[in-house]
Amino acid sequence: MTNEPTPVSLRAKPGPDRLAVTGIGNALLDIIMRDHDQTYERLGLIRASMNLVDLDRAHEILDAMGPTIQMSGGSVANTIAGVAALGGTAGFIGKVADDEFGEVFTHDFESMGVEVDLALAEISEGATGRCHVFVGDDAQRTMATYLGAANQLQVHDVHERLIARSEITYIEGYLFDLPPAKEAIHRVVEIAHEHDSMVALSLSDSFCVERHRRDFLELVTNDVDVLLCNESELLALFQTSSLDEACEHVGELGVLTVVTLGPSGARIVTMSGGVHVPAAHVEHVVDQNGAGDLFASGFLYGLAIGADPVEAANLGSLCAGEVIKHLGARPESDLEAVAIDGGLL
Amino acid sequence: MTNEPTPVSLRAKPGPDRLAVTGIGNALLDIIMRDHDQTYERLGLIRASMNLVDLDRAHEILDAMGPTIQMSGGSVANTIAGVAALGGTAGFIGKVADDEFGEVFTHDFESMGVEVDLALAEISEGATGRCHVFVGDDAQRTMATYLGAANQLQVHDVHERLIARSEITYIEGYLFDLPPAKEAIHRVVEIAHEHDSMVALSLSDSFCVERHRRDFLELVTNDVDVLLCNESELLALFQTSSLDEACEHVGELGVLTVVTLGPSGARIVTMSGGVHVPAAHVEHVVDQNGAGDLFASGFLYGLAIGADPVEAANLGSLCAGEVIKHLGARPESDLEAVAIDGGLL
Numbered sequence: 177m178t179n180e181p182t183p184v185s186l187r188a189k190p191g192p193d194r195l196a197v198t199g200i201g202n203a204l205l206d207i208i209m210r211d212h213d214q215t216y217e218r219l220g221l222i223r224a225s226m227n228l229v230d231l232d233r234a235h236e237i238l239d240a241m242g243p244t245i246q247m248s249g250g251s252v253a254n255t256i257a258g259v260a261a262l263g264g265t266a267g268f269i270g271k272v273a274d275d276e277f278g279e280v281f282t283h284d285f286e287s288m289g290v291e292v293d294l295a296l297a298e299i300s301e302g303a304t305g306r307c308h309v310f311v312g313d314d315a316q317r318t319m320a321t322y323l324g325a326a327n328q329l330q331v332h333d334v335h336e337r338l339i340a341r342s343e344i345t346y347i348e349g350y351l352f353d354l355p356p357a358k359e360a361i362h363r364v365v366e367i368a369h370e371h372d373s374m375v376a377l378s379l380s381d382s383f384c385v386e387r388h389r390r391d392f393l394e395l396v397t398n399d400v401d402v403l404l405c406n407e408s409e410l411l412a413l414f415q416t417s418s419l420d421e422a423c424e425h426v427g428e429l430g431v432l433t434v435v436t437l438g439p440s441g442a443r444i445v446t447m448s449g450g451v452h453v454p455a456a457h458v459e460h461v462v463d464q465n466g467a468g469d470l471f472a473s474g475f476l477y478g479l480a481i482g483a484d485p486v487e488a489a490n491l492g493s494l495c496a497g498e499v500i501k502h503l504g505a506r507p508e509s510d511l512e513a514v515a516i517d518g519g520l521l
Numbered sequence: 522m523t524n525e526p527t528p529v530s531l532r533a534k535p536g537p538d539r540l541a542v543t544g545i546g547n548a549l550l551d552i553i554m555r556d557h558d559q560t561y562e563r564l565g566l567i568r569a570s571m572n573l574v575d576l577d578r579a580h581e582i583l584d585a586m587g588p589t590i591q592m593s594g595g596s597v598a599n600t601i602a603g604v605a606a607l608g609g610t611a612g613f614i615g616k617v618a619d620d621e622f623g624e625v626f627t628h629d630f631e632s633m634g635v636e637v638d639l640a641l642a643e644i645s646e647g648a649t650g651r652c653h654v655f656v657g658d659d660a661q662r663t664m665a666t667y668l669g670a671a672n673q674l675q676v677h678d679v680h681e682r683l684i685a686r687s688e689i690t691y692i693e694g695y696l697f698d699l700p701p702a703k704e705a706i707h708r709v710v711e712i713a714h715e716h717d718s719m720v721a722l723s724l725s726d727s728f729c730v731e732r733h734r735r736d737f738l739e740l741v742t743n744d745v746d747v748l749l750c751n752e753s754e755l756l757a758l759f760q761t762s763s764l765d766e767a768c769e770h771v772g773e774l775g776v777l778t779v780v781t782l783g784p785s786g787a788r789i790v791t792m793s794g795g796v797h798v799p800a801a802h803v804e805h806v807v808d809q810n811g812a813g814d815l816f817a818s819g820f821l822y823g824l825a826i827g828a829d830p831v832e833a834a835n836l837g838s839l840c841a842g843e844v845i846k847h848l849g850a851r852p853e854s855d856l857e858a859v860a861i862d863g864g865l866l
Contacts, residue, residue, distance in 0.1 A: 207625075210853065243602070243629040243851060246591035257588070276621040276648070280552075284588040303621070506588060508555065 190265055190343055195291065196480035197259045198267035198338040198373075200364050201252030201348030202326040203294060204305040205277040207238065208245045208465075208503060211310035215240055216318040221310070226319045226381045228353060234322035237308050246277075247504050248284040249307050250326075251380060252348035254466050254505045258473025258495050260288040262521065263512035264480065267338035269364075271295040273325040277304035284506075295333035297325035309465055311503065317465040323354065331359040339364060340371040343480040344402070346472070347395075349380030349409075352388035365399045376402035376476055378468075379409035386412055396431060402479065403433040404472050410435050419443075423450055434489055436471050438464075441493065444485045453489040456497025466505025470495040473511075474520075491520045535688055540636065541609040541825035543683040543718075545709050546597030546693030547671040548615035548639060549650040550622040552583070553590045553810075553848060556655035560585055561663040566655070571664040571726045573698060579667035582653050591622075592849050593629040594652050595671075596725060597693035599811050599850045603818025603840050605633040607866070608857035609825065612683035614709075616640040618670040622649035629851075640678035642670035654810055656848065662810040668699065676704040684709060685716040688825040689747070691817070692740075694725030694754075697733040710744045721821055723813075724750035730757040741776060747824065748778040749817050755780050764788075768795055779834055781816050783809075786838065789830045798834040801842025811850025815840040818856075819865075836865045 190196050209215070219240055221227045229237060248257070250270070259266040268285055272278030272294050281304060285292050297304075305326035310318045329351070339345050345368040351357040368375045377392075377400045379385050385392055392413055396403060403426060407419055410433075414422040419435070423445045426433040433445040441455040474495035478488025495511055502508050515521035535541050554560070564585055566572045574582060593602070595615070604611040613630055617623030617639050626649060630637050642649075650671035655663045674696070684690050690713040696702040713720045722737075722745045724730050730737055737758055741748060748771060752764055755778075759767040764780070768790045771778040778790040786800040816837035823833025840856055847853050860866035 212855075238628060241628070242632045243593065244625065244632075245849065246625060248588065280589065280591060283583055283586070287584075287587045287589075504590065510557075 190480065193341060194265065195267045195338060195342040196264035197256065197344045197346055197476045198269065198342040199252040199256040199346040199348070200269040200334070200351065202250045202305055202323060202350055203253060203270035203272045203281050204250040204307045204321065204326060205281055206247050206249030206307050206309050206505060207241070208247070208309045208311060209241045209243065211312050214312070215242070216310040219320070221318050221320055222383070223318050224316050225383055226321055226350070229320045229322050231302070231322055234306065234308070234320070237320050241308060245503065246280070247506055248281050249505050251350060251469050252346055252378060254469035255346060255472040255476065256290055257285070257288060257506050258470045258511060259477045260290050261507040261511040262473060262477050262495070262515060264477045267291040267293065267342060269293045269334060269338060271297055271325050271329045271333055273297045273302060273304045275303050277306065278325070291338055293335055293338050295329065297328050301325055301328040311463045311465060315461040315464045315500065317463060327354050329354055329360055330356050331363045334360050334363045334367070336367050339367045339373055342373045344374045344376050344476050346376045346378065346476060349378050349384055349392065352391050353384060358391065361395070369399070374401040374479070375399050376404060378472060379403070379405035379413060382408040382412040385409050389413060396426070397429055400431055402476070403431050404475065405433070406436045406468055432485060434475055434485070434492070436468050442471065442489050444489055446485065451486055453486060453493060456493045458497050458500055461500045463503045464500055466499040467496045469505055470499040470507065487520070491515060494518055494520055535610055535825060538686060539610065540612045540683060540687040542601065542604045542689045542691055542821045543612035543614065543687040544597040544601040544691040544693070545614040545679070545696065547595045547650055547668060547695055548598060548617045548626050549595040549652045549666065549671060550626055551592050551594030551652050551654050551850060552586070553592070553654045553656060554586045554588065556657050559657070560587070561655040564665070566663050566665055567728070568663050569661050570728055571666055571695070574665045574667050576647070576667060579651065579653070579665070582665045586653060590848065591625070592851060593626045594850050596695060596814050597691055597723060599814035600691060600817040600821065601635055602630070602633060602851050603815045603856060604822045605635050606852040606856040607818060607822050607840070607860060609822045612636040612638065612687060614638045614679060614683060616642055616670050616674045616678055618642045618647065618649045620648050622651065623670070636683055638680055638683050640674065642673050646670055646673040656808045656810060660806040660809045660845065662808060672699050674699055674705055675701050676708045679705050679708045679712070681712050684712040684718055687718045689719045689721050689821050691721045691723065691821060694723050694729055694737065697736050698729060703736065706740070710740070714744070719746045719824070720744050721747035721749060723817060724748070724754035724758060727753040727757040730754050734758060741771070742774055745776055747821070748776050749820065750778070751781045751813055777830060779820055779830070779837070781813050787816065787834050789834055791830065796831055798831060798838060801838045803842050803845055806845045808848045809845055811844040812841045814850055815844040815852060832865070836860060839863055839865055
């Protein structure tokens with residue numbers, strides 16, 4: 177693979193005013209509990225998936241939760257935090273409310289040097305979004321998300337400022353769950369194309385793919401350069417039970433695709449076929465939350481600095497391996513130092 | 522020690538409507554960062570201590586912090602969470618604001634079955650209090666606390682409801698930093714005496730003792746049955762550099778005292794002398810935050826259910842040993858199960 181021409185135009189390390197990756201996605205605070213007793217089940221939540229809930233249901237869910245830990249979350253937001261932890265320049269576009277959770281979310285990004293373009297919701301548009309995360313004893317996580325202010329992201333909240341300077345623009349698939357976001361996503365793609373920024377898309381969740389298959393297919397077919405997903409998401413997209421068949425589809429579309437396969441690693445799919453990349457070895461998995469998000473950090477940052485897809489995927493595996501060792505979906509370690517130690521940066 | 526008469530009247534396990542321990546203290550949310558680069562030093566904070574800050578300074582401190590984790594905190598509040606994790610009935614009296622941090626704080630207690638009597642601050646009285654915690658690579662923690670709503674605890678916020686049913690009423694020394702709290706503390710003591718609830722006091726912090734030595738001495742001399750402190754706090758109280766001398770003083774006052782000594786364990790002081798209790802063995806200390814608070818959980822709960830002070834201190838060591846293994850000052854494990862495994866419950 178490393179001897180073949182890479183299928184996307186890879187640039188050199190971004191210049192001082194350039195950003196490696198800008199993400200657009202849901203700005204959420206994670207409310208995390210260790211769920212020893214399958215609380216999520218009693219609440220009727222679908223295991224290992226992201227369940228969208230309204231405010232009343234969010235209150236009901238919080239009432240049923242044990243003691244919690246709060247930290248910044250959001251799928252693409254986690255990816256961007258990982259890019260920053262790798263030493264990359266990064267940006268984030270999203271929407272928060274003028275409340276304590278919004279303050280924390282913004283602070284955490286700014287403190288990592290991430291350039292943020294966060295729209296501030298009106299009071300009537302709800303509080304900052306939150307994701308209730310149930311972490312089982314098997315490290316599997318079940319999520320219930322109240323989108324709140326994140327739900328109000330509009331086309332006028334999307335500006336050129338960050339996207340125009342980014343090697344890669346990374347779009348969160350969950351955004352399709354926000355009614356007005358379709359227009360916003362198209363504006364993002366338009367700006368990215370204008371400024372020669374690669375468009376990457378996360379399929380986010382298989383149920384999300386089910387909800388918005390047509391929109392996803394249209395975007396993947398017409399606008400996406402890099403597709404990030406796990407197996408069930410890709411199968412849902414092409415309504416097949418065969419991973420090989422699904423990979424053929426994306427191969428034919430000419431979209432560089434990386435399919436994460438949990439402890440089995442990841443498969444990279446290009447027009448010229450598939451390559452398997454192993455997962456990092458992790459002794460004790462505490463919380464799978466953020467594994468896919470942090471894989472994307474390494475993969476996208478790798479591509480942005482000119483690594484080939486296999487090297488980029490190895491960097492992704494390293495990042496995913498770090499985040500599953502502890503509670504929460506944000507990196508705790510200096511990923512750049514870990515990657516340099518591992519000979520990957 | 523176990524063959525001697527114990528110096529405080531120990532009751533049987535609390536009945537169904539009784540509470541083992543009710544705490545009164547600062548209701549705070551901890552904002553925690555791993556501080557690899559001595560950020561606290563650049564901010565001029567006193568290492569390994571609690572620094573009181575106003576709102577402007579709190580903003581300045583947050584601005585200088587890296588990515589954070591939020592979780593419920595507050596010294597005596599942590600102790601109460603530990604009592605609940607031990608399977609004990611517990612109550613908490615404090616003050617929060619009607620905001621997201623206040624909601625989280627309240628939720629975490631209620632989800633553990635702690636009975637709360639939380640006064641709600643007016644908007645003009647500030648946001649829910651927060652403690653910025655810097656956890657060094659040596660596991661030592663430096664704190665900067667903005668008291669906010671907690672600062673507004675008044676005598677009329679103290680009710681009989683919880684104290685009257687409690688074996689032990691546990692007062693946070695930090696409360697003396699709140700101008701109107703002196704009156705509130707006296708009301709707490711009055712109710713406790715009326716209802717035959719043992720009065721326990723935490724000296725909280727050596728600088729806090731320096732600030733309020735006269736008030737502390739008065740309370741210890743006249744009203745306190747059980748005193749919880751570390752070495753530097755006890756030395757500050759009696760303005761001496763000799764632990765033996767300080768222990769003699771409390772021994773003469775007839776106050777059952779436990780002095781925590783970090784990895785060296787703890788010393789119990791009664792009128793009949795001192796006894797040393799070893800610390801629990803912990804392979805890798807991650808965060809010392811909450812060690813003293815959780816020691817108090819085991820010690821006070823032990824006393825409340827009729828253990829002698831040495832047994833109670835062993836239970837305290839077990840709890841302290843658990844909380845320093847992970848980030849944050851609240852217990853992550855089912856302490857009751859761990860204590861039963863260890864033959865301490």
